[in-house]
Amino acid sequence: EVQLVESGGGLVQPGGSLRLSCAASGFSFSSYWVNWVRQAPGKGLEWVASIIQDGSEKFYGDSVKGRFTISRDNAKNSLYLEMNSLRAEDTALYYCAVQHCSTCYPYYFDWWGRGTLVTVSS
Amino acid sequence: QSALTQPPSAAGSPGQSVTISCTGTSSDVGGYKYVSWYQQHPGKAPKLMIYDFSKRPSGVPDRFSGSKSGNTASLTVSGLQAEDEADYYCCSYAGSNKLIFGGGTKLTVL
Numbered sequence: 663e664v665q666l667v668e669s670g671g672g673l674v675q676p677g678g679s680l681r682l683s684c685a686a687s688g689f690s691f692s693s694y695w696v697n698w699v700r701q702a703p704g705k706g707l708e709w710v711a712s713i714i715q716d717g718s719e720k721f722y723g724d725s726v727k728g729r730f731t732i733s734r735d736n737a738k739n740s741l742y743l744e745m746n747s748l749r750a751e752d753t754a755l756y757y758c759a760v761q762h763c764s765t766c767y768p769y770y771f772d773w774w775g776r777g778t779l780v781t782v783s784s
Numbered sequence: 785q786s787a788l789t790q791p792p793s794a795a796g797s798p799g800q801s802v803t804i805s806c807t808g809t810s811s812d813v814g815g816y817k818y819v820s821w822y823q824q825h826p827g828k829a830p831k832l833m834i835y836d837f838s839k840r841p842s843g844v845p846d847r848f849s850g851s852k853s854g855n856t857a858s859l860t861v862s863g864l865q866a867e868d869e870a871d872y873y874c875c876s877y878a879g880s881n882k883l884i885f886g887g888g889t890k891l892t893v894l
Contacts, residue, residue, distance in 0.1 A: 699830075706787065707822070707830065707873050709883040721881040757829060769877050770820035772841065774829035 664688040664773050666758045671778030678748050682778055684741040684758030689773075692716075692736035693764040697771065698743050700754035710756070711743065712768050726752075748782045755779050788813065788874055788886035795892040796864045804889045806857040806874030812884055814855035818877035821850060821859045825870045833872075834859060861891070869893040 670682040684696070698710040711722045711732040720732050731744040741758055756778050759771035789807040796802040806813065806821075813819055819837040822830035832841050834850035837857055847862045857876070861868050874886040 706888040707875070707885040709875075709885065712881070723882065767881075769818035769883070770832055770835045770875065771822075771830075772832050774831075776829055 664760075666760065666773060666775035668756060668758050668775045668778035671756065671780045673781045673783065674748055675784050676749060676782055678782070679744070679746045680748065680780060682743040682745065682756055682780070684775060686739045686741065686758075686760075689760075690764070691739040694760050694762075695766075695768040696734060696741045697759045697761075697768050698732060698741075699757045699759050699771065699774075700752075701757070701777070702751070702754040705754075708754075713741070715764075745780070748780075750782050753780060753782045788876060788884055790872075790874060790886040790889045792887070793890045793892065795894055796861075797894045798864050798866065800864050801860060801862045802864060802891060803858050803860045804872055804874075804891070806859070806876075806886045808855050808857075808876055808878075808884070810855060812855075812876040812878040813852065813857050813874075815879065816877045817852075819850070819852055819857040820875045821848075821857075822873045822875065823868075823870045824873065830873065864893050866893050 665687045667685045674680050697712045713720050713732045729747045733742045758775040760773040761768040762772035821834040823833050824830045837852040838850045849860045851858050872889045878884045
Protein backbone atom coordinates (compact mmCIF):
# COMPACT_ATOMS: atom_id res chain seq x y z
CA GLU A 663 0.00 0.00 0.00
CA VAL A 664 1.34 3.41 -0.97
CA GLN A 665 1.80 5.75 1.97
CA LEU A 666 2.97 9.33 2.06
CA VAL A 667 3.25 10.78 5.56
CA GLU A 668 4.07 14.45 5.98
CA SER A 669 5.48 15.95 9.17
CA GLY A 670 7.24 19.04 10.46
CA GLY A 671 4.42 21.55 10.32
CA GLY A 672 3.69 23.98 13.13
CA LEU A 673 3.44 27.60 14.18
CA VAL A 674 6.25 29.91 13.05
CA GLN A 675 6.70 33.66 13.13
CA PRO A 676 6.84 35.75 9.96
CA GLY A 677 10.37 35.72 8.59
CA GLY A 678 11.08 32.39 10.24
CA SER A 679 12.03 29.01 8.81
CA LEU A 680 10.62 25.50 8.88
CA ARG A 681 11.55 22.14 7.35
CA LEU A 682 8.86 19.74 6.22
CA SER A 683 9.38 16.03 5.62
CA CYS A 684 7.45 13.39 3.71
CA ALA A 685 8.13 9.71 4.43
CA ALA A 686 7.21 7.43 1.53
CA SER A 687 6.53 3.70 1.53
CA GLY A 688 4.84 1.06 -0.59
CA PHE A 689 6.51 2.01 -3.86
CA SER A 690 9.95 2.52 -5.36
CA PHE A 691 10.45 6.09 -4.17
CA SER A 692 13.68 6.66 -6.09
CA SER A 693 11.92 5.95 -9.41
CA TYR A 694 9.45 8.85 -9.25
CA TRP A 695 9.32 12.60 -9.38
CA VAL A 696 7.90 13.84 -6.08
CA ASN A 697 6.09 17.08 -5.39
CA TRP A 698 4.68 19.50 -2.83
CA VAL A 699 1.20 20.99 -3.19
CA ARG A 700 -0.36 23.33 -0.62
CA GLN A 701 -3.83 24.51 0.34
CA ALA A 702 -4.47 27.61 2.41
CA PRO A 703 -7.36 27.26 4.89
CA GLY A 704 -10.65 27.37 3.01
CA LYS A 705 -8.84 28.04 -0.27
CA GLY A 706 -7.81 26.16 -3.38
CA LEU A 707 -4.82 24.03 -4.27
CA GLU A 708 -1.46 25.48 -5.29
CA TRP A 709 1.49 23.61 -6.79
CA VAL A 710 4.63 24.43 -4.80
CA ALA A 711 7.59 22.43 -6.11
CA SER A 712 8.74 19.29 -7.92
CA ILE A 713 11.98 17.29 -7.86
CA ILE A 714 13.28 14.72 -10.32
CA GLN A 715 14.20 11.16 -9.36
CA ASP A 716 17.91 11.80 -8.68
CA GLY A 717 17.39 15.31 -7.29
CA SER A 718 19.29 17.00 -10.12
CA GLU A 719 16.32 19.04 -11.36
CA LYS A 720 13.99 21.11 -9.20
CA PHE A 721 11.12 23.40 -10.17
CA TYR A 722 9.20 25.92 -8.08
CA GLY A 723 6.03 27.95 -8.16
CA ASP A 724 6.55 31.68 -8.57
CA SER A 725 5.23 32.47 -5.08
CA VAL A 726 7.91 30.40 -3.32
CA LYS A 727 10.87 30.59 -5.70
CA GLY A 728 13.98 31.82 -3.94
CA ARG A 729 12.54 31.13 -0.46
CA PHE A 730 11.74 27.41 -0.51
CA THR A 731 14.08 24.51 -1.37
CA ILE A 732 12.88 21.02 -2.28
CA SER A 733 15.20 18.07 -1.72
CA ARG A 734 15.07 14.31 -1.31
CA ASP A 735 17.00 11.43 0.24
CA ASN A 736 16.33 8.28 -1.75
CA ALA A 737 18.18 6.12 0.80
CA LYS A 738 15.64 7.21 3.39
CA ASN A 739 12.64 7.29 1.02
CA SER A 740 12.07 10.86 2.10
CA LEU A 741 11.15 14.21 0.57
CA TYR A 742 11.85 17.56 2.19
CA LEU A 743 10.81 21.19 1.88
CA GLU A 744 13.02 23.81 3.48
CA MET A 745 10.98 27.00 3.90
CA ASN A 746 12.67 30.33 4.67
CA SER A 747 11.48 33.94 4.95
CA LEU A 748 8.02 32.67 5.73
CA ARG A 749 5.02 34.99 5.24
CA ALA A 750 1.46 34.91 6.49
CA GLU A 751 0.34 33.88 3.01
CA ASP A 752 2.41 30.68 3.29
CA THR A 753 -0.06 29.45 5.93
CA ALA A 754 -1.45 26.24 4.45
CA LEU A 755 -1.76 22.49 4.60
CA TYR A 756 1.24 21.12 2.72
CA TYR A 757 0.73 17.86 0.82
CA CYS A 758 3.31 15.48 -0.58
CA ALA A 759 2.05 14.14 -3.94
CA VAL A 760 3.26 11.71 -6.60
CA GLN A 761 2.22 10.80 -10.14
CA HIS A 762 1.99 7.05 -10.59
CA CYS A 763 4.26 6.88 -13.63
CA SER A 764 7.99 6.41 -13.15
CA THR A 765 8.89 7.57 -16.67
CA CYS A 766 6.62 10.62 -16.72
CA TYR A 767 7.01 14.28 -15.90
CA PRO A 768 4.53 15.02 -13.05
CA TYR A 769 1.57 16.55 -14.88
CA TYR A 770 -0.90 15.23 -12.32
CA PHE A 771 -0.94 13.45 -8.96
CA ASP A 772 -2.37 10.01 -8.16
CA TRP A 773 -0.99 9.59 -4.66
CA TRP A 774 -1.37 12.12 -1.89
CA GLY A 775 -0.45 12.27 1.77
CA ARG A 776 -2.77 13.71 4.41
CA GLY A 777 -0.78 16.92 4.74
CA THR A 778 0.98 18.86 7.47
CA LEU A 779 -0.25 22.27 8.60
CA VAL A 780 2.03 25.29 8.58
CA THR A 781 0.82 28.44 10.33
CA VAL A 782 2.78 31.67 9.94
CA SER A 783 1.71 34.16 12.55
CA SER A 784 3.12 36.41 15.25
CA GLN B 785 0.48 33.42 -13.29
CA SER B 786 -3.21 33.64 -12.35
CA ALA B 787 -5.25 30.64 -11.29
CA LEU B 788 -7.51 28.97 -13.82
CA THR B 789 -11.09 30.25 -13.66
CA GLN B 790 -13.78 27.96 -12.27
CA PRO B 791 -17.33 28.84 -11.15
CA PRO B 792 -17.41 28.95 -7.34
CA SER B 793 -20.44 26.69 -7.17
CA ALA B 794 -22.53 24.22 -9.13
CA ALA B 795 -25.56 22.16 -8.20
CA GLY B 796 -27.82 19.43 -9.45
CA SER B 797 -30.40 16.93 -8.26
CA PRO B 798 -29.69 13.21 -7.93
CA GLY B 799 -29.64 11.55 -11.33
CA GLN B 800 -29.02 14.79 -13.20
CA SER B 801 -25.86 15.87 -15.00
CA VAL B 802 -23.68 18.81 -14.05
CA THR B 803 -20.78 20.36 -15.97
CA ILE B 804 -18.02 22.39 -14.35
CA SER B 805 -15.88 24.63 -16.53
CA CYS B 806 -12.22 25.57 -16.20
CA THR B 807 -11.02 28.49 -18.29
CA GLY B 808 -7.40 29.34 -18.89
CA THR B 809 -5.35 30.68 -21.77
CA SER B 810 -3.47 29.41 -24.78
CA SER B 811 -0.42 29.21 -22.49
CA ASP B 812 -1.96 26.58 -20.26
CA VAL B 813 -5.30 24.82 -20.89
CA GLY B 814 -5.35 25.67 -24.58
CA GLY B 815 -1.72 24.79 -25.18
CA TYR B 816 -1.40 21.33 -23.66
CA LYS B 817 -3.37 18.11 -23.17
CA TYR B 818 -2.25 17.96 -19.53
CA VAL B 819 -5.46 18.99 -17.81
CA SER B 820 -6.51 17.08 -14.71
CA TRP B 821 -9.43 17.21 -12.30
CA TYR B 822 -9.48 16.47 -8.58
CA GLN B 823 -12.31 15.74 -6.16
CA GLN B 824 -11.88 16.77 -2.54
CA HIS B 825 -14.24 15.93 0.29
CA PRO B 826 -14.04 18.02 3.50
CA GLY B 827 -10.98 17.18 5.55
CA LYS B 828 -9.65 14.76 2.96
CA ALA B 829 -6.79 14.80 0.47
CA PRO B 830 -7.63 15.47 -3.19
CA LYS B 831 -8.42 12.50 -5.42
CA LEU B 832 -7.50 12.37 -9.11
CA MET B 833 -10.64 11.96 -11.23
CA ILE B 834 -9.50 12.89 -14.76
CA TYR B 835 -6.09 13.29 -16.41
CA ASP B 836 -4.96 14.22 -19.93
CA PHE B 837 -8.28 16.18 -20.03
CA SER B 838 -10.44 13.10 -20.70
CA LYS B 839 -8.85 9.95 -19.27
CA ARG B 840 -10.15 8.28 -16.12
CA PRO B 841 -7.85 6.54 -13.64
CA SER B 842 -8.74 3.01 -12.71
CA GLY B 843 -11.56 2.94 -10.18
CA VAL B 844 -13.14 6.27 -11.11
CA PRO B 845 -16.76 5.75 -12.18
CA ASP B 846 -17.55 6.38 -15.84
CA ARG B 847 -20.14 8.92 -14.65
CA PHE B 848 -17.18 11.31 -14.58
CA SER B 849 -15.99 12.57 -17.96
CA GLY B 850 -13.71 15.34 -19.17
CA SER B 851 -13.38 17.38 -22.34
CA LYS B 852 -11.52 20.39 -23.68
CA SER B 853 -12.31 23.01 -26.29
CA GLY B 854 -9.89 25.82 -26.92
CA ASN B 855 -8.86 27.41 -23.64
CA THR B 856 -11.66 25.80 -21.62
CA ALA B 857 -11.76 22.36 -20.07
CA SER B 858 -14.89 20.81 -18.61
CA LEU B 859 -15.76 18.10 -16.10
CA THR B 860 -19.17 16.49 -16.44
CA VAL B 861 -20.71 14.39 -13.69
CA SER B 862 -23.63 12.33 -14.98
CA GLY B 863 -26.18 10.51 -12.87
CA LEU B 864 -25.37 12.65 -9.84
CA GLN B 865 -25.13 10.81 -6.53
CA ALA B 866 -25.03 12.14 -3.00
CA GLU B 867 -21.38 11.14 -2.62
CA ASP B 868 -20.41 13.36 -5.54
CA GLU B 869 -20.96 16.41 -3.33
CA ALA B 870 -17.45 17.80 -2.91
CA ASP B 871 -15.04 20.47 -4.11
CA TYR B 872 -13.59 20.01 -7.59
CA TYR B 873 -10.33 21.50 -8.85
CA CYS B 874 -8.90 21.63 -12.34
CA CYS B 875 -5.18 21.73 -12.99
CA SER B 876 -3.16 22.39 -16.12
CA TYR B 877 0.45 22.30 -17.19
CA ALA B 878 1.45 25.90 -17.96
CA GLY B 879 4.80 25.38 -19.66
CA SER B 880 8.23 26.09 -18.17
CA ASN B 881 7.84 23.17 -15.75
CA LYS B 882 4.92 24.78 -13.91
CA LEU B 883 1.45 23.59 -12.95
CA ILE B 884 -1.52 25.83 -12.26
CA PHE B 885 -4.75 25.00 -10.45
CA GLY B 886 -8.22 26.46 -10.69
CA GLY B 887 -9.87 28.19 -7.76
CA GLY B 888 -12.23 25.28 -7.15
CA THR B 889 -15.95 24.60 -7.54
CA LYS B 890 -18.22 23.45 -4.74
CA LEU B 891 -20.65 20.89 -6.14
CA THR B 892 -23.90 20.54 -4.22
CA VAL B 893 -26.28 17.62 -4.74
CA LEU B 894 -29.73 19.03 -4.01
